[in-house]
Amino acid sequence: MSETTLFLLLEATGETLYMVILGSFIATLIGLPLGVMLYVTRKGNILEHPTVYRVLSAVINITRSIPFVILMIAVIPFTRLIVGTSIGTNASIVPLSLSAIPFIARIVENALLEVNKGLVEAAIAMGATSRQIITKVLLPESLPGMINGLTLTVIALVGYSAMAGAVGGGGLGDLAIRYGYHRFDINMMLMTIIIMIILVQGIQFIGDKLSEKFSHFRV
Amino acid sequence: MIILNNLSKNYLTPSGEMIALDHINLHVKPGEIYGVIGKSGAGKSTLIRCVNLLEKPSEGQVIVAGEDLTTLTPPELRAARRKIGMIFQHFNLLSSRTVFDNIALPLELLGKNKKEIAAIVNPLLELTGLTHKKKDYPQKLSGGQKQRVAIARALATEPRVLLSDEATSSLDPETTFTILDLLKNIRDRLNLTILLITHEMSVIKNCCDRVGLLHHGKLLEQNEVSEFFVHPKTDIAKKFIASSLSQSLPPPISELVLASAEENTHPVWRLRFIEKAATQPIISQLINQYNLRINILQANVEYIKKQAIGIMIIALDGEKNKLQQGMEYLQKLNVLVEVIGYVRNDIIPFA
Numbered sequence: 001m002s003e004t005t006l007f008l009l010l011e012a013t014g015e016t017l018y019m020v021i022l023g024s025f026i027a028t029l030i031g032l033p034l035g036v037m038l039y040v041t042r043k044g045n046i047l048e049h050p051t052v053y054r055v056l057s058a059v060i061n062i063t064r065s066i067p068f069v070i071l072m073i074a075v076i077p078f079t080r081l082i083v084g085t086s087i088g089t090n091a092s093i094v095p096l097s098l099s100a101i102p103f104i105a106r107i108v109e110n111a112l113l114e115v116n117k118g119l120v121e122a123a124i125a126m127g128a129t130s131r132q133i134i135t136k137v138l139l140p141e142s143l144p145g146m147i148n149g150l151t152l153t154v155i156a157l158v159g160y161s162a163m164a165g166a167v168g169g170g171g172l173g174d175l176a177i178r179y180g181y182h183r184f185d186i187n188m189m190l191m192t193i194i195i196m197i198i199l200v201q202g203i204q205f206i207g208d209k210l211s212e213k214f215s216h217f218r219v
Numbered sequence: 220m221i222i223l224n225n226l227s228k229n230y231l232t233p234s235g236e237m238i239a240l241d242h243i244n245l246h247v248k249p250g251e252i253y254g255v256i257g258k259s260g261a262g263k264s265t266l267i268r269c270v271n272l273l274e275k276p277s278e279g280q281v282i283v284a285g286e287d288l289t290t291l292t293p294p295e296l297r298a299a300r301r302k303i304g305m306i307f308q309h310f311n312l313l314s315s316r317t318v319f320d321n322i323a324l325p326l327e328l329l330g331k332n333k334k335e336i337a338a339i340v341n342p343l344l345e346l347t348g349l350t351h352k353k354k355d356y357p358q359k360l361s362g363g364q365k366q367r368v369a370i371a372r373a374l375a376t377e378p379r380v381l382l383s384d385e386a387t388s389s390l391d392p393e394t395t396f397t398i399l400d401l402l403k404n405i406r407d408r409l410n411l412t413i414l415l416i417t418h419e420m421s422v423i424k425n426c427c428d429r430v431g432l433l434h435h436g437k438l439l440e441q442n443e444v445s446e447f448f449v450h451p452k453t454d455i456a457k458k459f460i461a462s463s464l465s466q467s468l469p470p471p472i473s474e475l476v477l478a479s480a481e482e483n484t485h486p487v488w489r490l491r492f493i494e495k496a497a498t499q500p501i502i503s504q505l506i507n508q509y510n511l512r513i514n515i516l517q518a519n520v521e522y523i524k525k526q527a528i529g530i531m532i533i534a535l536d537g538e539k540n541k542l543q544q545g546m547e548y549l550q551k552l553n554v555l556v557e558v559i560g561y562v563r564n565d566i567i568p569f570a
Contacts, residue, residue, distance in 0.1 A: 125303070216358050
């Protein structure tokens with residue numbers, strides 16, 4: 001492997017990690033509160049509100065049903081507005097985050113639904129406010145489930161980031177298309193795939209370990 | 220301490236309105252342990268959940284420590300709830316917190332600092348015998364230990380009232396006794412008022428001062444526990460008591476009991492006695508004074524609130540007028556005598 005190839009691979013891996021990590025972070029920042037809102041406004045929950053729930057739920061379903069490739073192109077004006085350009089690593093973070101937000105919102109909602117309702121009831125009986133119920137009971141109790149769900153999202157974003165790369169977003173996907181596909185560089189193609197596999201394995205490993213650390217259900 | 224005034228709760232179900240609680244009037248005195256007993260579906264759970272307004276009553280008042288909870292604003296209600304501890308059948312401990320941190324939770328909600336929290340939680344760990352478990356997660360605890368944690372947690376805010384929602388129903392009998400002992404112990408130490416619901420007569424018998432019988436959303440009768448056992452007013456109450464004191468004949472004999480006297484039969488009496496009569500030699504009196512011969516078929520003496528309550532089923536042989544006199548003697552001693560039937564000579568021979 002030439003020095004140039006190595007440099008290209010390292011640079012692309014760095015770009016992919018940058019996109020995935022920042023994209024996941026921004027998506028969590030927005031998706032987590034949305035997921036909590038979905039849960040608490042659901043029927044029979046602490047801030048039950050059918051209208052809010054239905055609207056939120058519908059918006060999330062709509063955004064989730066747009067394929068990533070199309071979303072990426074559709075949000076170009078929005079991306080330009082925020083990042084100033086529609087090409088490059090920074091620009092691809094916008095569609096990556098946008099696609100992950102509804103995903104994370106649902107994952108958070110599902111993780112919260114797994115929390116025993118008796119715990120919420122006990123907290124209400126203690127005189128807890130809704131905010132306290134969320135921060136002291138719901139979030140800590142659902143943490144292991146949420147970490148598992150977030151791992152899923154981060155791995156999905158690795159795949160999406162490759163797609164973003166294909167349309168000029170940089171990263172491993174970009175490399176694989178430009179060298180592996182257009183220049184028939186089989187080696188480069190193989191290397192990017194191997195790095196992707198290592199990334200996904202690594203993320204899953206870290207996710208599992210974290211989830212285990214916070215889970216006290218298992219003996 | 221707890222007053223329920225004309226409390227009703229209706230639910231709207233697809234098949235129409237369902238009445239869960241029907242004009243309940245109940246008064247739990249300070250320092251008292253009051254038990255509500257009923258079968259599942261009787262409305263017990265709804266009743267206790269109305270006391271801290273986990274369920275909103277459809278009608279009526281809930282007055283705890285002089286405050287009508289139904290008229291409070293949400294922040295006032297939260298403040299009032301901190302003075303009402305509650306424990307649950309399934310403990311409802313946070314799996315993400317250690318024993319110590321579970322007990323600390325209600326104090327964290329109040330914004331207490333670490334030092335203040337430790338000053339309250341450590342004595343509670345002591346009281347409930349959990350000091351050596353303070354750093355364990357609930358997952359590692361037995362059912363009895365989990366309920367102890369829940370009790371300690373409920374006591375953290377120094378409530379005046381403790382609500383127990385079937386707190387011993389998922390525990391084995393032995394653990395149930397230790398939890399009931401703990402409840403009595405903390406009632407005495409902290410002068411707590413306890414309202415509990417249960418479907419187990421043994422809980423009422425071992426722990427409560429007064430009892431209320433709930434059936435189909437109605438409070439059928441309320442009484443001191445010992446009175447309730449001896450003088451149940453309703454059939455439902457009698458059934459509950461029958462289930463806890465064995466007071467009917469064993470099946471091989473009961474099948475052979477005749478409804479009316481025939482040739483060569485003996486009467487079978489059921490005696491129920493309390494207080495003095497339970498500790499007096501009434502059987503030997505019957506034998507010596509009235510020349511009756513007695514065959515004890517079933518006997519059971521229970522101690523409820525330090526009061527002996529006895530139930531005995533006997534077959535008797537003797538002259539008719541002596542039998543009559545014997546019965547009058549017993550009735551004079553406040554023994555309830557019932558003739559439950561007659562058995563033939565060859566089944567229970569006196570010879």
